[in-house]
Amino acid sequence: MDKADPLTEQTIWDTLRQIPDPELPAINLVDLGVIRKVEVGDSIRVELLPTFIGCPALDMMRREIMDKLAPYGEVEVKIIYSDAWTTECISEAGREMLRQANMVPPPRGNLIELPTRASRLTHRLHASEAEIIVACPYCGSANTSQENLFGPTPCRAICYCHACHQPFERFKTV
Amino acid sequence: MTLAPELQQALIRYLLTIGDDELVLGSRDSEWTGVAPMVEEDVAFSSLAQDEIGHARLCYILAAELSGGDADAFAFLRPRDQFYHARVLEDRTTPIYDPEGSHQGYTDWAKAVARRFLYDLFDDLRVASLTVSAYEPLAGAMHKVQREERYHLWHGEAWWQTLAGSSPESRARLERSLRELWPGLLGLFEEAPGEGLLQDAAILSTRTSQLLAPWLERVQSCCQPYNLPFPAHKAGEQWQLDIEPLQGGRQGQHGPGWDDLYAEMTMVRSMEPEGVW
Numbered sequence: 001m002d003k004a005d006p007l008t009e010q011t012i013w014d015t016l017r018q019i020p021d022p023e024l025p026a027i028n029l030v031d032l033g034v035i036r037k038v039e040v041g042d043s044i045r046v047e048l049l050p051t052f053i054g055c056p057a058l059d060m061m062r063r064e065i066m067d068k069l070a071p072y073g074e075v076e077v078k079i080i081y082s083d084a085w086t087t088e089c090i091s092e093a094g095r096e097m098l099r100q101a102n103m104v105p106p107p108r109g110n111l112i113e114l115p116t117r118a119s120r121l122t123h124r125l126h127a128s129e130a131e132i133i134v135a136c137p138y139c140g141s142a143n144t145s146q147e148n149l150f151g152p153t154p155c156r157a158i159c160y161c162h163a164c165h166q167p168f169e170r171f172k173t174v
Numbered sequence: 175m176t177l178a179p180e181l182q183q184a185l186i187r188y189l190l191t192i193g194d195d196e197l198v199l200g201s202r203d204s205e206w207t208g209v210a211p212m213v214e215e216d217v218a219f220s221s222l223a224q225d226e227i228g229h230a231r232l233c234y235i236l237a238a239e240l241s242g243g244d245a246d247a248f249a250f251l252r253p254r255d256q257f258y259h260a261r262v263l264e265d266r267t268t269p270i271y272d273p274e275g276s277h278q279g280y281t282d283w284a285k286a287v288a289r290r291f292l293y294d295l296f297d298d299l300r301v302a303s304l305t306v307s308a309y310e311p312l313a314g315a316m317h318k319v320q321r322e323e324r325y326h327l328w329h330g331e332a333w334w335q336t337l338a339g340s341s342p343e344s345r346a347r348l349e350r351s352l353r354e355l356w357p358g359l360l361g362l363f364e365e366a367p368g369e370g371l372l373q374d375a376a377i378l379s380t381r382t383s384q385l386l387a388p389w390l391e392r393v394q395s396c397c398q399p400y401n402l403p404f405p406a407h408k409a410g411e412q413w414q415l416d417i418e419p420l421q422g423g424r425q426g427q428h429g430p431g432w433d434d435l436y437a438e439m440t441m442v443r444s445m446e447p448e449g450v451w
Contacts, residue, residue, distance in 0.1 A: 083318075085318075150218035
């Protein structure tokens with residue numbers, strides 16, 4: 001690097017913002033909220049949070065980050081399991097990117113309260129997550145239903161619009 | 175956090191025990207991909223299986239951080255009798271496919287669903303107890319796992335209601351599956367060696383055997399409304415089991431279901447130990 005132009009964390013963040021999510025290319029890694037921390041020192045250290053622990057895109061994300069940052073120096077990508085990515089980590093801009101791709105962003109707030117240890121009844125989950133009514137991203141109708149809480153990737157659920165007869169996806173709350 | 179060597183050994187063994195439960199159930203449930211009763215379930219059951227294998231990997235990563243080993247080696251390079259999952263998880267619930275049409279073996283979706291739901295009710299208690307572990311990497315990881323497992327409980331509960339309440343045949347299948355599963359499910363509560371030591375160090379808030387009573391309470395509240403068979407009764411405040419648990423899994427003793435799965439899981443690794451994709 002040119003000494004007059006030292007590498008800043010901002011440069012790294014800006015570069016990471018150019019990396020699309022491998023399975024949801026409409027959104028980039030920074031707006032998805034999976035980059036927990038960037039440190040620039042002797043090497044570049046990036047902390048990455050998995051959306052779902054078993055997400056197979058994780059290794060792809062790590063490789064993309066290594067490749068994209070390689071021109072700036074030595075890169076270390078650390079996957080962090082001790083801190084949870086939640087759908088609240090998606091930025092406002094990121095939510096808009098999802099909408100543009102006709103994917104319903106997760107509802108704001110921790111919709112499903114984490115039940116206490118002492119008395120957890122599973123039907124509380126049923127009442128909240130399974131019965132979320134979302135507006136169709138194509139026509140705006142609220143006459144939609146959830147077809148499957150499980151979708152093409154761990155973080156997506158499948159819905160159907162009864163007004164325009166279009167299946168669509170929504171991002172699960174986690 | 176630096177752990178005394180015997181505590182570290184106990185924690186590694188405990189992490190492998192959880193990881194093995196998740197890996198084995200995840201592997202068995204993934205066999206439903208493509209043959210579940212409906213396409214939605216192909217997707218759902220595959221997602222659940224994928225989550226469990228992710229959680230297994232996480233446990234092996236935590237164990238590897240302690241032992242200086244490698245998470246993949248824990249998953250694929252251990253001898254057959256050094257896996258510590260409960261035996262109920264290792265049995266196949268799908269037939270072995272034969273292109274000629276004579277598929278081998280017994281299959282029942284009800285059994286797969288009942289095993290998964292009742293295991294998830296156990297796992298949920300275990301995960302919750304671990305979120306307060308004094309070993310912070312474990313506590314943090316389990317918070318994350320807990321957020322994902324809510325979807326498993328939702329899925330299981332919906333199927334439980336469907337099977338128990340919709341037709342005489344679905345109910346009969348659930349009932350038969352439960353009778354077959356109880357001994358093995360009760361075997362989930364066998365302790366790993368060293369759990370007492372871990373509890374003294376507050377790494378475990380609750381030993382595996384101590385999860386039995388809250389699990390029975392939960393399961394009873396699932397069985398009672400449908401008058402389904404249940405493996406215990408209350409004598410005063412205490413639960414008394416009416417069925418002998420099938421144990422040994424936590425000591426590495428397994429049945430024929432494991433021979434078959436172990437051979438399949440380790441096949442590629444043993445042919446091509448350095449293979450990557």
